[in-house]
Amino acid sequence: MNAGMATIMGNRTLPRLLQTPAVVLLLAWMLVPLSMTLFFSFIRYVLNNLRKPEWTTPSIDNWRGWGNYEYVLYKAKDFWFAVENSLIIVGSIIVFTVVLGLAIAVLINRTFPGRGIVRVLLISPFFIMPAVNAVLWINMILDPVLGLNGLAIGGINNMVASLTNAPLVGWFFALWPVIEPISFRGTETSAIAVIIMVTWQWTPFAVLIFMTSLQSEDQQQKEAAILDGASAWSQFCNLTLPHLARPIAIVVMIQAIFHLSLYAEIEIVSRGNGNKNLPYLIGEFASNNIGAASATGILAVILANIVAIFLLRIVGKNLMD
Amino acid sequence: MAGLTLRNVAKNYADVNVIESIDLDIKDGEFVVFVGPSGCGKSTLLRMIAGLEDITGGTIAIGDTVVNEVAPAKRGVAMVFQTYALYPHMTVYKNMAFGLKQAKTPKDEIDKRVRAAAEILEISDLLERTPRALSGGQRQRVAIGRAIVREPSVFLFDEPLSNLDAALRVQTRIEIARLHQRLGTTMIYVTHDQVEAMTLADKIVVLRGGNIEQVGSPIELYETPDNMFVAQFIGSPKMNFFKAEDLTKKGQAMLKGDVDRLGIRPEHFTTTDVKSALVVATPDLVENLGENALVHCITEGGMEFIVKTTDLTKFKQGKKIGLTADKARVLGFNSTTQKRIG
Ligand SMILES: Nc1ncnc2c1ncn2[C@@H]1O[C@H](COP(=O)(O)OP(=O)(O)O)[C@@H](O)[C@H]1O
Ligand SMILES: [Mg+2]
Numbered sequence: 001m002n003a004g005m006a007t008i009m010g011n012r013t014l015p016r017l018l019q020t021p022a023v024v025l026l027l028a029w030m031l032v033p034l035s036m037t038l039f040f041s042f043i044r045y046v047l048n049n050l051r052k053p054e055w056t057t058p059s060i061d062n063w064r065g066w067g068n069y070e071y072v073l074y075k076a077k078d079f080w081f082a083v084e085n086s087l088i089i090v091g092s093i094i095v096f097t098v099v100l101g102l103a104i105a106v107l108i109n110r111t112f113p114g115r116g117i118v119r120v121l122l123i124s125p126f127f128i129m130p131a132v133n134a135v136l137w138i139n140m141i142l143d144p145v146l147g148l149n150g151l152a153i154g155g156i157n158n159m160v161a162s163l164t165n166a167p168l169v170g171w172f173f174a175l176w177p178v179i180e181p182i183s184f185r186g187t188e189t190s191a192i193a194v195i196i197m198v199t200w201q202w203t204p205f206a207v208l209i210f211m212t213s214l215q216s217e218d219q220q221q222k223e224a225a226i227l228d229g230a231s232a233w234s235q236f237c238n239l240t241l242p243h244l245a246r247p248i249a250i251v252v253m254i255q256a257i258f259h260l261s262l263y264a265e266i267e268i269v270s271r272g273n274g275n276k277n278l279p280y281l282i283g284e285f286a287s288n289n290i291g292a293a294s295a296t297g298i299l300a301v302i303l304a305n306i307v308a309i310f311l312l313r314i315v316g317k318n319l320m321d
Numbered sequence: 322m323a324g325l326t327l328r329n330v331a332k333n334y335a336d337v338n339v340i341e342s343i344d345l346d347i348k349d350g351e352f353v354v355f356v357g358p359s360g361c362g363k364s365t366l367l368r369m370i371a372g373l374e375d376i377t378g379g380t381i382a383i384g385d386t387v388v389n390e391v392a393p394a395k396r397g398v399a400m401v402f403q404t405y406a407l408y409p410h411m412t413v414y415k416n417m418a419f420g421l422k423q424a425k426t427p428k429d430e431i432d433k434r435v436r437a438a439a440e441i442l443e444i445s446d447l448l449e450r451t452p453r454a455l456s457g458g459q460r461q462r463v464a465i466g467r468a469i470v471r472e473p474s475v476f477l478f479d480e481p482l483s484n485l486d487a488a489l490r491v492q493t494r495i496e497i498a499r500l501h502q503r504l505g506t507t508m509i510y511v512t513h514d515q516v517e518a519m520t521l522a523d524k525i526v527v528l529r530g531g532n533i534e535q536v537g538s539p540i541e542l543y544e545t546p547d548n549m550f551v552a553q554f555i556g557s558p559k560m561n562f563f564k565a566e567d568l569t570k571k572g573q574a575m576l577k578g579d580v581d582r583l584g585i586r587p588e589h590f591t592t593t594d595v596k597s598a599l600v601v602a603t604p605d606l607v608e609n610l611g612e613n614a615l616v617h618c619i620t621e622g623g624m625e626f627i628v629k630t631t632d633l634t635k636f637k638q639g640k641k642i643g644l645t646a647d648k649a650r651v652l653g654f655n656s657t658t659q660k661r662i663g
Contacts, residue, residue: 218404218406218409220402220403220404220406221406221407221408221409223371223373223400223402223406224400224402224406224407224408224467225408225419226372226373226393226394227371227372227373227393227394227398227399227400227420228394228419228420228423228467228471229392229394229395229420229423229424230394230419230423231423234423238408238410238411238419239408239410242409242410243409243410
């Protein structure tokens, strides 16, 4: 080893050389699927077409330009519906989990007998598989006949019916209509079912993150606020919420990433009837039209990025300082 | 402004008795320091006055009102915490304005008071910063400012200087003393540091194990401590106690009646010939502090003690020396009752 060699292998070159395989691998990992999807989105590519068998192989000869995109954006009826639904589902779940998560975390942060068990029970929904969660909710709780939903409404109806014959007050109950249980597999309600079950499953995640953060809250600040005459609500708004800004940002970001790609719940609740998000739409296209599926996939990537930038702008600021 | 009256005040946590029964009168405008070793219940007592801890026995009155059941914010007290406890997400201005805002004070009144307090504490140009962007000393000032703007009748300080470095501690101590002169408000100050207690207090309350050992002015505690604990706790280095075997004949002659210990502060020794000495000792080690020196000596009975002196020429390591002190400076104690006699 001489001085010349040392300059060539300067204190930057060697580490970079050693990093190269990992970097190349990671790039390939990302770039290959993305470029293939991009390529497929510009060609005609279907799994099965008897009249045009040449479309069943991916080839540059089947170039379609923006055709797949035009088809997805303007002709296929479900795209904009799926975009809207994706955003509604993700947005609602985030709002509900954060609000519920905050409430529960604050509630169980104080000491009470059995706190350990309550905490474990609260966290447990998070360990259930999404598909199992969906099956349990849609069949055992939300089902209008056999689920808790149906049983409870049935019970109320029976009680009202039996009270119509009661003396004095019977006439009042006779005025009551028979209540219909809501069917959560219906066109308008299936998204609500998905929101309910995912909120139930992910609230524990929010609780877990908020709870850890609440434990690091400075108690003397609270005491100072008490001496300053701050009510419990004022303490929550002025001290606890700002203290939780960062964990809230984390919960929002992570959930946005996860819930944009919900699939199992939508499949199980209504098989996409009245409730589709982008992944589900891609899945539907992909049963035959790979070109359209790829174009939708690229659009989904763009949407995810818009959402990410948007969220980074609003909540990400908290992560920076 | 108001004085305080504590009667039979006690505190239990479940079955642990932290404060037994405290009676104390604090005059309006007095600067009172609670001092004592760590864990003796100083903070607990202060927090009971503030209303942050329930009072499990006795009564606390601020002015003429018993405040046992009064909400902390309604007691007219303001507290400066050891960790400052500034609100991290608010600017200095908002930190100071927060209490007034909660009390629905008009905006221009808040502004006037905050700016006046900032003026006093020389933090006017920090008002738009957040606590994160302040140094320890500046945070301390903001914490004091937050207390001042509420114009309380009693200020409470819980070890406010212990997070500052030595130089800043001295400076802030002086500023707190000045603040008391300027505002004339009753102040209660908790510390485990007897120097802070001596320099700041009109009245020192020495606590140990949830009990008051002695209440008095700094000079009273220094000159006439009630017992051996107070004698050793006040003054640095602490007072030396001599048994009969450590003393000369002349020294032993001072052990009369119940007195079986002589207490002499390190700074009260003078050197003399062996014949007229109270204690004959062998210098063992010297710590030279510049303005004076601490000489660690060993008595003939084998006990180590400290002499504070400005003249080191008399002390030769290993060479016996006679030590005496002004009669008025020699205190007699009984080691069984721990009390001072006479
Ligand atoms: N919440 C509590 N539960 C039980 N013991 C406590 C509690 N808070 C303080 N103590 C005890 O009370 C004693 C006095 O505490 P404190 O007032 O903080 O002492 P200090 O004089 O150091 O300020 C200590 O022995 C401490 O262990
Ligand atoms: Mg303390």
